Amino acid sequence: MLNRPVYLDNAAATRLDERILEAMRPYFFDIYAVATSEFGYSQGIEAREALDGAREALAATLGAAPEEFIFTSGSTESSNVALKGVALALGKKKGKHVIVSKIEDFPVLNSARALEKQGFQVTYLDVDSDGFVDLDKLRESITNETILVSIQHANQEIGTIQDIKNIGLICREKGVLFHTDATHTFTRVPLDVKKIPVDLITVSAHTIHGPKGTGGLYIRKGTSLAKWVDGGFQEFDLRAGLENIPGAVGFAKAVELVTTQETEQIQLVRDHVIDRILAEIPDTVLNGHRWKRLPQNANISFHFIEGESITLHLDMHGFAVSTGSACFSRSLEGSHVIFGIGGDHERAHGSIRFTFGRYNTIEDTNALVNTLAEVVRELRSISPLGKEKKE
Amino acid sequence: MRFPYSETVLEHFRHPRNVGKIENADGKAIEGSPACGDMVSVYINVDPKTNTISDVKFESYGCASNIATGSIITELAKGKTLDEAKKITWKEASEALGGLPKIKAHCSVLAVEGLRSAVENYEERHGLVKDRKPTTVETVRRRLKKVMNPMAGLDLVRTNLVRDIDIKNGTVRVVIDLPPDHQFASAIKEEITEKIEPLWDVKEVVVEFTE
Numbered sequence: 001m002l003n004r005p006v007y008l009d010n011a012a013a014t015r016l017d018e019r020i021l022e023a024m025r026p027y028f029f030d031i032y033a034v035a036t037s038e039f040g041y042s043q044g045i046e047a048r049e050a051l052d053g054a055r056e057a058l059a060a061t062l063g064a065a066p067e068e069f070i071f072t073s074g075s076t077e078s079s080n081v082a083l084k085g086v087a088l089a090l091g092k093k094k095g096k097h098v099i100v101s102k103i104e105d106f107p108v109l110n111s112a113r114a115l116e117k118q119g120f121q122v123t124y125l126d127v128d129s130d131g132f133v134d135l136d137k138l139r140e141s142i143t144n145e146t147i148l149v150s151i152q153h154a155n156q157e158i159g160t161i162q163d164i165k166n167i168g169l170i171c172r173e174k175g176v177l178f179h180t181d182a183t184h185t186f187t188r189v190p191l192d193v194k195k196i197p198v199d200l201i202t203v204s205a206h207t208i209h210g211p212k213g214t215g216g217l218y219i220r221k222g223t224s225l226a227k228w229v230d231g232g233f234q235e236f237d238l239r240a241g242l243e244n245i246p247g248a249v250g251f252a253k254a255v256e257l258v259t260t261q262e263t264e265q266i267q268l269v270r271d272h273v274i275d276r277i278l279a280e281i282p283d284t285v286l287n288g289h290r291w292k293r294l295p296q297n298a299n300i301s302f303h304f305i306e307g308e309s310i311t312l313h314l315d316m317h318g319f320a321v322s323t324g325s326a327c328f329s330r331s332l333e334g335s336h337v338i339f340g341i342g343g344d345h346e347r348a349h350g351s352i353r354f355t356f357g358r359y360n361t362i363e364d365t366n367a368l369v370n371t372l373a374e375v376v377r378e379l380r381s382i383s384p385l386g387k388e389k390k391e
Numbered sequence: 392m393r394f395p396y397s398e399t400v401l402e403h404f405r406h407p408r409n410v411g412k413i414e415n416a417d418g419k420a421i422e423g424s425p426a427c428g429d430m431v432s433v434y435i436n437v438d439p440k441t442n443t444i445s446d447v448k449f450e451s452y453g454c455a456s457n458i459a460t461g462s463i464i465t466e467l468a469k470g471k472t473l474d475e476a477k478k479i480t481w482k483e484a485s486e487a488l489g490g491l492p493k494i495k496a497h498c499s500v501l502a503v504e505g506l507r508s509a510v511e512n513y514e515e516r517h518g519l520v521k522d523r524k525p526t527t528v529e530t531v532r533r534r535l536k537k538v539m540n541p542m543a544g545l546d547l548v549r550t551n552l553v554r555d556i557d558i559k560n561g562t563v564r565v566v567i568d569l570p571p572d573h574q575f576a577s578a579i580k581e582e583i584t585e586k587i588e589p590l591w592d593v594k595e596v597v598v599e600f601t602e
Contacts, residue, residue: 304452305452306429306454307454309455309458313405326578327428327429328454333577349428382411383450383451384451384452
């Protein structure tokens with residue numbers, strides 16, 4: 001029996017795990033005070049303890065000290081704070097040059113564009129056909145004016161995992177801060193700040209079955225970062241606003257529930273899907289590197305057909321996936337990631353992203369591939385493209 | 392749960408009518424290209440005695456609205472005279488489908504264009520067209536009426552986005568009243584080029600944006 005609908009868009013959002021909801025529940029109904037009221041009444045102390053406990057657990061996951069981790073409203077805010085906070089702190093003192101990769105997710109990319117409008121200079125680094133940044137090009141791009149390099153840990157669409165250790169070493173050698181968006185790798189791909197020289201890390205709960213609207217930013221001790229959200233003195237006076245204690249507790253619980261064994265299981269399911277599709281459906285191509293990729297990500301282009309048509313047909317059969325097609329986006333532009341790896345419009349147009357999570361099974365994905373094969377055959381039968389070969 | 396598409400759109404998307412190719416069709420056209428998005432091929436057979444469309448088929452490389460419009464346009468065109476078929480508008484096709492989301496106008500207008508071009512193709516091949524005229528500002532403006540402003544679901548001309556058009560030695564320059572970093576700037580630029588470039592005496596199309 002299939003669990004329908006089969007949700008395979010876990011990079012966008014995940015189903016909340018009941019155990020996380022249970023962990024959060026007391027902080028809605030019993031201990032709903034704010035942590036800053038710790039000197040006023042005992043419920044405030046409990047709130048403070050819960051927040052500190054969650055922070056300690058999350059920081060420890062990254063090998064960091066608790067005071068190096070602040071909570072935010074999610075990865076969008078974290079990346080905005082990282083880029084704009086460093087720019088505000090160092091723009092006048094050190095320089096106005098920032099480096100990002102071309103295939104960053106929109107929080108980093110559009111923060112960089114916003115900085116450009118404020119007079120900063122931004123270098124958008126090219127990537128190769130698998131999505132990797134060229135380390136020599138990075139080294140050459142760093143100038144005396146450079147204040148920050150922001151290169152993602154893994155890509156949101158094609159899953160390519162960057163060599164952030166060597167990127168970090170280059171930044172360290174050149175005396176430049178390094179931010180990485182680890183939204184999709186957090187807890188699934190190891191990242192320890194004692195081993196990898198990174199100064200700022202964006203993380204989020206929504207990709208690991210935690211609550212939406214909860215994220216975090218690791219800030220290495222001594223990093224120049226201006227306060228971006230003004231108000232009270234919360235989060236070490238770096239991010240004002242009422243603490244989201246249920247969110248923080250849920251985030252910590254989400255991290256606790258992720259195990260290496262589970263990640264390996266997810267990767268097994270993912271590999272099964274990639275292998276079956278490439279073997280059974282003709283004219284398909286995997287986007288991103290086959291092995292150096294997120295364990296939960298598959299991204300495949302289906303030639304001669306368009307992605308939104310594929311996703312709609314799949315939805316009618318109970319499968320939820322996402323596409324890099326221009327027709328799917330509000331901007332009517334194809335995926336900047338597929339273009340970034342040298343793909344043409346057709347490759348972006350027919351690209352489908354499958355992202356797996358805790359609740360996907362091999363049975364579900366077998367059903368997916370069977371349905372997909374039918375849908376692709378049907379859409380190709382009405383497409384004017386790709387017929388010459390067969391005739 | 393509701394899709395942003397009407398029941399009729401979904402029905403035509405699931406079960407498109409008149410799909411396929413007509414071998415040795417009397418008239419045929421391809422609109423769009425895989426390089427810049429959706430693509431539609433339209434094939435027609437014409438009864439020369441009555442000048443009516445006796446058979447019509449289409450193929451689509453596109454999204455749901457593209458497929459659904461292709462399907463409905465073949466239903467609307469069958470049995471119509473060539474002149475009637477050429478006059479079918481995107482609005483009529485959209486109404487027959489129970490409405491399309493505005494943002495999808497650009498994907499769905501291709502099928503309407505495809506039918507018109509297939510008829511023109513028939514007319515050209517059967518000596519029913521007048522002489523080729525040089526491209527004028529008016530010709531360009533007429534073509535720009537086929538480029539959609541995705542924000543409004545209406546064309547660029549009617550939504551007053553065309554600031555300037557000039558033609559010099561085969562170079563057509565079009566100035567669009569949007570900032571160059573606008574969300575739709577590159578999509579609009581591509582579509583303009585696609586519409587103007589095929590004109591027989593145009594060598595180059597330059598699209599500029601205002602600050």
